[in-house]
Amino acid sequence: KQEVTQIPAALSVPEGENLVLNCSFTDSAIYNLQWFRQDPGKGLTSLLLIQSSQREQTSGRLNASLDKSSGRSTLYIAASQPGDSATYLCAPYYGNNRLAFGKGNQVVVIP
Amino acid sequence: GAGVSQSPRYKVAKRGQDVALRCDPISGHVSLFWYQQALGQGPEFLTYFQNEAQLDKSGLPSDRFFAERPEGSVSTLKIQRTQQEDSAVYLCASSLGGSAGNTIYFGEGSWLTVV
Numbered sequence: 001k002q003e004v005t006q007i008p009a010a011l012s013v014p015e016g017e018n019l020v021l022n023c024s025f026t027d028s029a030i031y032n033l034q035w036f037r038q039d040p041g042k043g044l045t046s047l048l049l050i051q052s053s054q055r056e057q058t059s060g061r062l063n064a065s066l067d068k069s070s071g072r073s074t075l076y077i078a079a080s081q082p083g084d085s086a087t088y089l090c091a092p093y094y095g096n097n098r099l100a101f102g103k104g105n106q107v108v109v110i111p
Numbered sequence: 112g113a114g115v116s117q118s119p120r121y122k123v124a125k126r127g128q129d130v131a132l133r134c135d136p137i138s139g140h141v142s143l144f145w146y147q148q149a150l151g152q153g154p155e156f157l158t159y160f161q162n163e164a165q166l167d168k169s170g171l172p173s174d175r176f177f178a179e180r181p182e183g184s185v186s187t188l189k190i191q192r193t194q195q196e197d198s199a200v201y202l203c204a205s206s207l208g209g210s211a212g213n214t215i216y217f218g219e220g221s222w223l224t225v226v
Contacts, residue, residue, distance in 0.1 A: 031212050034215065036217075041222075043115070043217035043219040043220050044204075049213075089154075091153075093212050095212065096167075097142075097166060097167050098144070098167070099154075099215070103152055103153050104153060
């Protein structure tokens, strides 16, 4: 089973600080990796999809990096806002019609 | 609507009752997925459809779980003789392409509580 670990499990930061969320996966033979956001009581929203051939992908204040060989991805959120409070889930894809999810990084941005 | 729609949003079932959860994917999406998410955990894969064909059902936890997508659009996840351990959020997702390697769009989930 492909294991996905997200560290830290939970963090609180003051508004304006940059967020760094880490994801590691045991099997480096990924096709791509997606980062999702989940608000309480809601479904998942795809934030970024980064292909295995890419080193990073950016969307607005979000930047995801990928180091496939070491089995790591990092999501950076610049200048955090209270609206960024959510759980962030990392999901590598191995070509087997399913995503392997971690437990998530639960983020609280304090105004 | 423009997104993935799931119903009911909340369901309380007595142990032993059968339940049916419905998913309306985004129109034209080929792939449809069901995931189960327990409290505090990431989603776990249940099953995958490409159009009407169920290509992978290896994640279904027991033979009490059954899913169908007869016309390649709407899907139903059925759980027979529900048990307390079935309490979870059931998430449906769809994608335009024929695999999970594309951007995937999730519904808001059906919250099942078995009492």
